[in-house]
Amino acid sequence: DAMVIQNPRYQVTQFGKPVTLSCSQTLNHNVMYWYQQKSSQAPKLLFHYYDKDFNNEADTPDNFQSRRPNTSFCFLDIRSPGLGDAAMYLCATSRPGEFYPDTQYFGPGTRLTVL
Amino acid sequence: GEDVEQSLFLSVREGDSSVINCTYTDSSSTYLYWYKQEPGAGLQLLTYIFSNMDMKQDQRLTVLLNKKDKHLSLRIADTQTGDSAIYFCAESMLEGNLIFGKGTKLSVKP
Numbered sequence: 001d002a003m004v005i006q007n008p009r010y011q012v013t014q015f016g017k018p019v020t021l022s023c024s025q026t027l028n029h030n031v032m033y034w035y036q037q038k039s040s041q042a043p044k045l046l047f048h049y050y051d052k053d054f055n056n057e058a059d060t061p062d063n064f065q066s067r068r069p070n071t072s073f074c075f076l077d078i079r080s081p082g083l084g085d086a087a088m089y090l091c092a093t094s095r096p097g098e099f100y101p102d103t104q105y106f107g108p109g110t111r112l113t114v115l
Numbered sequence: 116g117e118d119v120e121q122s123l124f125l126s127v128r129e130g131d132s133s134v135i136n137c138t139y140t141d142s143s144s145t146y147l148y149w150y151k152q153e154p155g156a157g158l159q160l161l162t163y164i165f166s167n168m169d170m171k172q173d174q175r176l177t178v179l180l181n182k183k184d185k186h187l188s189l190r191i192a193d194t195q196t197g198d199s200a201i202y203f204c205a206e207s208m209l210e211g212n213l214i215f216g217k218g219t220k221l222s223v224k225p
Contacts (some may be wrong), residue, residue, distance in 0.1 A: 007156075042119075042203065042215035043158070088156055101146040101165070103211060106158040 003027070004107035006091050010114045012080050020075040021110045023091030032074040033104060035064060035090040043090055049074060078112075086114045118215035121204055126222045133191040135219045140185060144206040149179060149189045150153030152218065161189070161202075161215045191221075199223045 019036045023032065030051050035043035047056045047069045063085070065077040078085055088111050092104040103105040118140045127133045139147070144166055150158040164171045164178045164187070171178045175188040191198055193218040208214060 004157075040217070042217045045212060049214075092158075095148070102162055102207060103146075103160060103163060105160060106150070108157040111153075111155070 004091055004093055004105055006089075006107035006110050007106060008110060009096070010111050010113070012115060013078075016046065017078045019078050019081055019112065021078075021089050021091075021112070023074045023076070023107055024072050025091075025093045025107075026072070027093055027105060028071065029093035029095040029105070030071065031094045031096060031102075032068060033092040033094070034064075034074070034076050036085075037090055038087040039087075041093050045074070053114070068088065079094070081114045083114050086112055088112075117216050119204055119206055121216035121219045122221050123217065124214070126224065127194050127215075129194060129223055131194055133189075133194045133221055133223075135189045135202050135204075135221065137187040137189075137216055137221075138205045139187065139204070139207060139214075140183055141175050141183065141214070142182075142185065144208065147187050148205040148207065148209040148213070148214075149176075149178065150203040150205060152203060154200075157207075158203065163169070194221075194223050196223045196225060200223055 007022045008042045033048040034046045037043040043044045046060045067075045090109045091107040094102050096102040120138045146163050148163045149161040151161050152158050169215045175192045179188045201220050204216040205213045
């Protein structure tokens with residue numbers, strides 16, 4: 001089945017220790033998104049790739065970086081995680097078209113714990 | 116600015132209908148979405164409605180859109196315990212970004 005896969009599902013890291021979260025997709029969608037969702041809050045868009053074009057949200061901290069080596073994979077790098085970065089990180093994909101909605105399909109998420 | 120508002124909690128009895136409401140502020144929204152999130156899981160797309168429609172039905176789900184009042188609702192008929200989850204309303208902006216509400220936690224009592 002075509003899907004959005006996130007690894008790992010649970011990640012524990014130490015304060016200040018870099019961490020990388022992974023997202024892959026078999027949908028062949030050209031847009032990939034990373035969201036941060038803190039407890040009892042709405043998902044907040046961090047950035048997205050439209051093909052190879054990187055689009056950063058204005059309020060995304062510099063601590064968060066992303067890489068997209070090919071269509072299928074996208075990585076979220078947190079250079080120096082703080083306690084406030086503990087959250088669920090959601091990856092989503094979409095394929096914008098002229099005649100149909102730009103629906104986003106989400107992966108299961110990676111829950112990040114920072115000790 | 117863009118804002119999507121939802122009530123935070125809804126409790127219903129199994130077999131009853133659930134109605135989850137949402138209001139949004141941006142009249143240029145193209146599509147409006149309902150996503151479901153079960154505990155510890157990602158967001159599952161339930162349904163969407165184009166902004167020039169006023170109703171969409173999909174099995175037990177009915178979406179109503181009042182564009183004049185910028186009000187969206189999701190009705191779940193014959194609510195089951197498996198419907199217990201958080202339901203997010205989201206509006207799609209022209210540039211393709213989604214603006215989410217904070218989610219409504221639906222609790223279904225047997």
